[in-house]
Amino acid sequence: MTYHRGIRRRIAIVATLLTVFLIYHFTFGTESHPSYHAFYNYPPKRSCPPLPGIEDVLVVMKTGVTEALDKVPIHFKTTFRCIPNYIIYSDFEEDIEGVTIHDAFRNVSPAVKESVADFQIYNRLQKRGREGLESQDFADEANSAIGKPNNPGWKLDKWKFLPMVREAYNHKPDAKWFVFMEADTYFSWSTLLGWLSHFDPSKPYYIGTETQIADVIFAHGGSGFVISNPAMKLVAEEYTKRADELHEYTDAHWAGDCVLGKVLSNVGVQLSYSWPILQNSNIGELDEFTTTFYRRPWCFPAVAFHHLSPSDVRFLHDFEQRRLSKSSKPVLLHSDVFKELIYPELSNIRDSWDNLCSQEQATLSTFQECQSYCEDTADCVQFVMRGGTCYTSTTPRLGTSNSDARSGWLIKKIEKMVDQAPKCSRPDFGL
Numbered sequence: 451m452t453y454h455r456g457i458r459r460r461i462a463i464v465a466t467l468l469t470v471f472l473i474y475h476f477t478f479g480t481e482s483h484p485s486y487h488a489f490y491n492y493p494p495k496r497s498c499p500p501l502p503g504i505e506d507v508l509v510v511m512k513t514g515v516t517e518a519l520d521k522v523p524i525h526f527k528t529t530f531r532c533i534p535n536y537i538i539y540s541d542f543e544e545d546i547e548g549v550t551i552h553d554a555f556r557n558v559s560p561a562v563k564e565s566v567a568d569f570q571i572y573n574r575l576q577k578r579g580r581e582g583l584e585s586q587d588f589a590d591e592a593n594s595a596i597g598k599p600n601n602p603g604w605k606l607d608k609w610k611f612l613p614m615v616r617e618a619y620n621h622k623p624d625a626k627w628f629v630f631m632e633a634d635t636y637f638s639w640s641t642l643l644g645w646l647s648h649f650d651p652s653k654p655y656y657i658g659t660e661t662q663i664a665d666v667i668f669a670h671g672g673s674g675f676v677i678s679n680p681a682m683k684l685v686a687e688e689y690t691k692r693a694d695e696l697h698e699y700t701d702a703h704w705a706g707d708c709v710l711g712k713v714l715s716n717v718g719v720q721l722s723y724s725w726p727i728l729q730n731s732n733i734g735e736l737d738e739f740t741t742t743f744y745r746r747p748w749c750f751p752a753v754a755f756h757h758l759s760p761s762d763v764r765f766l767h768d769f770e771q772r773r774l775s776k777s778s779k780p781v782l783l784h785s786d787v788f789k790e791l792i793y794p795e796l797s798n799i800r801d802s803w804d805n806l807c808s809q810e811q812a813t814l815s816t817f818q819e820c821q822s823y824c825e826d827t828a829d830c831v832q833f834v835m836r837g838g839t840c841y842t843s844t845t846p847r848l849g850t851s852n853s854d855a856r857s858g859w860l861i862k863k864i865e866k867m868v869d870q871a872p873k874c875s876r877p878d879f880g881l
Contacts, residue, residue, distance in 0.1 A: 498532035499774045503643045506626040506651070508535045510618045512610055512671070513551070513633040514603045515542035515575060516587055521633035523547055524760035528767035529637060537621055539614045541606055542575045554610040554617065562697050568609060571602040608706030611671070612696060615710065616686040626651035628682050631674045634758045636766045640780035641751045645727060646676065648879050654681035656714045659730060660723040661707075667721055668711020673728040674754040675707075677714075684717040685710070726784060727880070728754045732762060735806065738788040739845040739867060747784040749874040781877045789868065792848045796832075796859040805849035805857040807834045807841035814840035821858055831867065832859045 509530070513522055518540055526547055530536050543553040555563060555572060563569045574582035587602050618628055627646060631637060649655055655678040658669020669675035677685070689696060700709050711721060726747040729736065732755055738747050755766065769791065774780065799821075814820050820840035824830040829844045834857040846864050849857060 499640060499771075499780070501532060501639055501643060503647065504532075504639060505534055507533075507643075507646075508537065508618060508622045508625040508628050509533050509637075510614065510628055510630045511536065511538040511633060512554070512607075512614060512630065513538060513540045514607060515540060515544075515571075515580070515583065516603045517633060518542075518544075518546060518551060521760060522551070524763050525633070528763055529639075533639070535622060535625065537618060539610060539617065541572050541603070541610070542580070544580075552617070554614045556613075557617070558609070558613050559693065559697070566609075566697075566701060568602075568605045568701075571606055608704065608709065609700055611706035611710040612685070612689045612700070612713065615677070615682060616689050619682040619686040623679075623683075626679055628677045628679075629674065630671070630677070631754070632672050632756070634763075635672065635674050635754055635756050636758055636763050637674060637754050638752065638766075638770060638782045640770075640774065641782045642676075642753045644781040644877070645751050645753060645879055648881055649678070651678045652680065654678055654684060654719045655722060656681050656711075656719045657722045657724050659725045659728045660721060663705060663708045666708050666712050666715070668708045668714075669721055669724075670728075670730055671707035672756045673724075673730040674756070675724075675728070681714065681717075681719045684719060685713055688713055688717050723880075724753075727751050730756050732757045733766075733787065733791055734848040734850045736784070736787065736792065737845050737847050738784045738792070739871070745880060748788075749872050749878040750784055750880065751877050752782045752784045752787050783874055783877060785871065785874050792846070793864070793868070795848055796846060796861060796864065798861065799856070799858045801856050802851060802853050803834075803849060803857045804836055804852035804855035805832050805834050805843070805859065806847050807832055807836075807843040807857075809842045809844075811840040811842055817856055824858070824860060830860070831863045832857065834858070 511522070511525070522538065523546060526549060538549065538551045539554040540551045541554065542551070543556075544551050555569075563572060571583075571587055574584075589601060614630075615628075629637070629642065649657070655676070656669065657677075658675030659673040661668055661670040696709075696713065699712070700706070703709050714721070725743065726745060727750055729752070735757070736747075740747065755762075758766070770782065773782070773786075773790070811820065811823060814823055815838070817835045817840075820833045820835050820842070823840070824833040824842050827842070830842045831844060831846050833840065833842045834849075834855050835841075836852070836855040846859060846867070
């Protein structure tokens, strides 16, 4: 078996859908953060909600030395506070607020670490600690269709996936589920457990938001993904057995989550599609009414969100604590997210704000013309003047701050959409 041989091609319609999905998220999956949480003040609740089954889960966070101090600590006070089993892997071993951050490459061959150019930042850290970091290590680079090829930490990141899986499995080989997340991701644990209760953890499962590069279909890492114990065991054994071959494959690739997906496929574990349950979006980017893809999010669980700032993570945690203390429904739906977090923030007009409309109306040159066009067009529910150009949309999104934009929503039309939406008598787990 060789890892350079392509897996069998999928049927054309699936490949097309996934290609569109990937393009969509590279286009709209920005790292700007909406200030929706500025208008709420949900005090944190110190008691932990019931989380039946959480003791069988190992939560695995992947981070890097250039972001860990900024992004990891908030999780100790929020997402990890009620989690009995979690472990954090990075490219640098250190303690942060008394918690050990583990070196993902601890057991990787020294020959690889010494000979592969991507490990230059890692080797500097081993010799000098954080003092070995250089200014270019923190250089901000916009995400592209091939990631961030000029960012040293990003180039090293692809190497973490396979060692991290093996290390996590060896750390807790009796865990039924391994839940992988990044430091700018938020998980609703009660919703996750409700979803996972529909799967048999004794079977090999690999669950995540479907993404495709060439002929490999894999789970998008930033959205979070879930692997059952048997599947973890298969990957750990395969990596141990074929380390040299897999290191060559990783070196030639640019996306570590794709490398992991390829290995899982080759050991016979195919991806179980999770969209829209695990999101590569923050609250401002969500389109809860979209019909572009193969599922409509409205009645699906909302388990994870991505591209979050620490204050976003705090906001979502406090929101959920408040919600769980008043509700008997532990599963958070996308309809709940829209009604409780997005809809209250919509207004007739909002300055210095971009609601992410994408349908260009090139003949309209003023905000008033843009607004009037949307009001007179039956299916238009929001509009924005961005950079002097009018854009409209048939579905509402919150968006993000932008000094070069002015947005508006047609609230009555949106109210009608909510009234006509499904009532969601029970969660749609897509099974």
